[in-house]
Amino acid sequence: MVMRSVEIFAGAGGLAIGMANAGFQHAAVVEWDPYACATFRENQRHHAPSVEGWPVHQVDARTFNFRALRRSTPGIDIVSGGPPCQPFSMGGKHRAHQDDRNMFPEAVRAVRDLMPQAFIFENVKGLTRGNFAPYFSYIQLQLQYPDLAIRLEENWIDHRSRLERHHSGTKSAPTYNLLWQVLNAADYGVPQKRERVFFVGFRSDVGATWSFPPATHSEESLLASKWLDGSYWTEHSIAARRRGQVPAKYARRVERLSQRPPHQLERWRTTRDALQGLPDPESLPCNAISNHVFTPGARRYVGHTGSALDEPAKTLKAGYHGVPGGENMFVKDDGTVRYFTVREAARVQTFPDAYKFLGSWSQTMRQLGNAVPVKLAEVVATSVAASLHECRQNDQLRIAPHRNRLRRDA
Numbered sequence: 443m444v445m446r447s448v449e450i451f452a453g454a455g456g457l458a459i460g461m462a463n464a465g466f467q468h469a470a471v472v473e474w475d476p477y478a479c480a481t482f483r484e485n486q487r488h489h490a491p492s493v494e495g496w497p498v499h500q501v502d503a504r505t506f507n508f509r510a511l512r513r514s515t516p517g518i519d520i521v522s523g524g525p526p527c528q529p530f531s532m533g534g535k536h537r538a539h540q541d542d543r544n545m546f547p548e549a550v551r552a553v554r555d556l557m558p559q560a561f562i563f564e565n566v567k568g569l570t571r572g573n574f575a576p577y578f579s580y581i582q583l584q585l586q587y588p589d590l591a592i593r594l595e596e597n598w599i600d601h602r603s604r605l606e607r608h609h610s611g612t613k614s615a616p617t618y619n620l621l622w623q624v625l626n627a628a629d630y631g632v633p634q635k636r637e638r639v640f641f642v643g644f645r646s647d648v649g650a651t652w653s654f655p656p657a658t659h660s661e662e663s664l665l666a667s668k669w670l671d672g673s674y675w676t677e678h679s680i681a682a683r684r685r686g687q688v689p690a691k692y693a694r695r696v697e698r699l700s701q702r703p704p705h706q707l708e709r710w711r712t713t714r715d716a717l718q719g720l721p722d723p724e725s726l727p728c729n730a731i732s733n734h735v736f737t738p739g740a741r742r743y744v745g746h747t748g749s750a751l752d753e754p755a756k757t758l759k760a761g762y763h764g765v766p767g768g769e770n771m772f773v774k775d776d777g778t779v780r781y782f783t784v785r786e787a788a789r790v791q792t793f794p795d796a797y798k799f800l801g802s803w804s805q806t807m808r809q810l811g812n813a814v815p816v817k818l819a820e821v822v823a824t825s826v827a828a829s830l831h832e833c834r835q836n837d838q839l840r841i842a843p844h845r846n847r848l849r850r851d852a
Contacts (some may be wrong), residue, residue, distance in 0.1 A: 445830060446515065447632045450503050450552055453763035454478050454799065454809035457564060458793060459492045460819020461522055464535060464827045469515045472523075474502045477801040478809050483799050492797055497752075504546045507681060508555035509632050519830060521552050522562040522823070524814055545720075553618070553643075554588035559833075560644045560826055561585070564814050567624050567637040575588070576602070585643055586616035616642035621654065622731035625818065626641035628754040632789050632815040633711035636757045641820060644829070649836070652829040655821055659711065662695070662704035668752065669696045670703075678714055685774075713772050716789040724785050733784035737803050740781045741769045748772050748779045755810045758782075760811035770807055 447466035449458040452473040479500040485493045525545040583605035592601040620643040627636040644650035667674040669688045677819040688696050746768030749755040759769045771781045784806045785798050792815045799806040
């Protein structure tokens with residue numbers, strides 16, 4: 443059975459592609475940024491299976507009519523999206539609810555107007571910091587009770603107080619059962635250390651029993667593959683003389699692992715894993731490979747040392763306050779640094795190689811820096827889809843005996 447979804451704040455499509463890979467069919471994809479929308483259209487023009495058939499709406503989410511969509515496309519099963527993270531980012535101005543880019547109210551409005559069976563929202567880990575705690579709790583209460591909208595005469599503090607009183611006084615379940623957790627993308631096979639908070643909610647009448655999917659990859663397994671059995675180096679054909687010694691910061695952990703091997707999880711994927719098979723762009727004719735163009739000028743300075751090849755990449759960043767060279771470059775085998783090409787950064791974010799990005803290097807890196815890694819999105823979405831399927835099957839099992847009785851009586 444088809445499960446319909448609505449994607450808001452779609453960006454370059456990382457979460458949306460992951461949702462589609464999990465089996466959700468997008469009824470609407472909402473994004474205001476013209477470069478991101480041009481990327482969508484370019485991939486649709488070339489019939490990329492990731493985005494083919496998506497109805498893309500290039501509008502500000504604040505102006506999108508979700509109620510009209512619900513009337514024209516009944517049965518929206520899930521809403522997903524990544525509200526802009528700059529109000530809560532470590533690198534931003536930390537203005538939270540006072541920032542015009544705070545779109546959590548629009549995420550709540552989408553849930554209120556569409557009343558989906560479930561939702562998935564993603565944001566920066568910084569949202570969970572102590573100084574944002576009051577607003578963080580407010581977001582959770584709004585997602586639990588989206589039908590209790592803010593009144594014209596209320597500010598957010600008064601609204602939160604009203605939600606708290608309702609929550610503490612109600613004898614029934616909240617409209618949505620909400621779970622949140624900070625996930626590290628590296629723990630799910632993404633070649634990048636990227637921590638993000640996910641909000642997942644199920645409408646309480648759905649009857650879902652769900653938990654966040656467990657990690658599939660670990661740093662311990664990577665350490666063991668490098669410094670105990672050497673399988674990592676063998677896989678990449680790296681000679682013993684080039685492997686070096688166990689770094690001091692890992693020495694004690696490796697010693698403990700030699701006494702007690704790690705759990706049987708796959709190893710973290712590394713920058714070298716992500717770049718495997720891509721030729722050096724400096725030796726290629728321009729545009730020989732889509733989005734794989736050398737960008738000169740990378741340099742190392744204090745605090746901007748680039749990603750190590752044999753570890754997951756640092757968190758790619760959008761660079762709203764100038765391109766942060768440390769996060770968008772890596773250290774080559776000869777010790778020099780080079781900027782990631784757009785194609786390499788897309789690999790780090792686990793976008794398919796056939797997916798093309800439009801815009802300048804800085805514009806496309808901004809799209810990628812804001813994106814949810816496709817693989818992480820797919821893991822979470824697949825888990826949610828499985829829970830929704832199970833609920834539907836249980837409903838059918840409950841309804842079937844009743845239908846059989848009606849047929850016999852007839």
